[in-house]
Amino acid sequence: MHQKHILLIDGMALLFRSFFATAISNQFMINRHGNPTNAIQGFLRHSLTAIEQVQPTHVTVCWDMGQQTFRNEVYEQYKANRQAAPVELIPQFDLVKEISAHFSFANIGVSGYEADDCIGTIAQMADEETKVSIVSGDKDLLQLINDHVEIWLVKKGYGEYSRFTHSRFLDEYGITPSQFIDVKGLMGDTSDGYPGVRGIGEKTAFKLIRDHHSIDGIIENLHLLTPSQQKKIEADLEMLHLSRKLAAIHCEVPLPENIYNEWSGVPAAVNEIIDHHELKTVRRFLGSYSSFMGSQT
Structure with a gap:
């Protein structure tokens, strides 16, 4: 069969x-x-x-x-x-x-x-x-x-x-498929009209998720990020969570x-x-x- x-x-x-x-x-x-x-x-x-x-x-x-x-x-x-x-x-x-x-x-x-x-x-x-x-x-x-x-x-x-x-x-992106949702939450999607964190692009979003595994992990380790990254994420924290919700199928x-x-x-x-x-x-x-x-x- x-x-x-x-x-x-x-x-x-x-x-x-x-x-x-x-x-x-x-x-x-x-x-x-x-x-x-x-x-x-x-x-x-x-x-x-x-x-x-x-x-x-x-x-x-x-x-x-x-x-x-x-x-x-x-x-x-x-x-x-x-x-x-x-x-x-x-x-x-x-x-x-x-x-x-x-x-x-x-x-x-x-x-x-x-x-x-x-x-x-x-x-x-x-x-x-x-x-x-x-x-x-x-x-x-x-x-x-x-x-x-x-x-x-x-x-x-x-x-x-x-x-x-x-x-x-896994080989190409260095993250799991489910972590891709967090990447999208960070970088946003201009075609779908949600911004993510302003100033965080695709390359940075992937690196942050590889290093900290999730958006929650990033927020828990915010002190380890560069001052610029900290400022951007803190300024758009509400939109970050909203963007992740929109990105998830x-x-x-x-x-x-x-x-x-x-x-x-x-x-x-x-x-x-x-x-x-x-x-x-x-x-x-x-x-x-x-x-x-x-x-x-």
């Missing part, structure tokens, strides 16, 4: 990446119904390429469900610096879920939580006999790594990944009962959906990978 192997796909990360890869040259791939499909087609190519390399037994795509989450209740400026989605992308948000369901992907999204939280919850629920591979472009997910959970960070193009196992993470999301679908290939019936939405790039892609075609239902 094959080992159970769950592939978790960060749907929104791949959708946005796919949209902007072609939108820069105004290739929105508008079909005869007037719907742009560039993000959807890129998302499907990314997902199917990952499936080809990971060879999972089950596939789930996790989605954000709107901009407001519990983090906005904690800190109202969370992701407030994000621009509104381009008008050509907006109609693809719902359509991509509909189409991905036809490809036998389970779609998971819970209001009030981010896709990262759903991914983290599913990954933590998996027993030690189950392998979990997570595909995303978001380094925040590195905190989820353990002996049976690995992260595949998408690089430029299709099929190129920076694959992080537990051993690689919430792994107790109330998920629906069915959280992943068994993967046995792309159903042949998907050709009808491809034709209806004129997903020409996807059709060509599938045509070159006959191994994708599984169930005939």
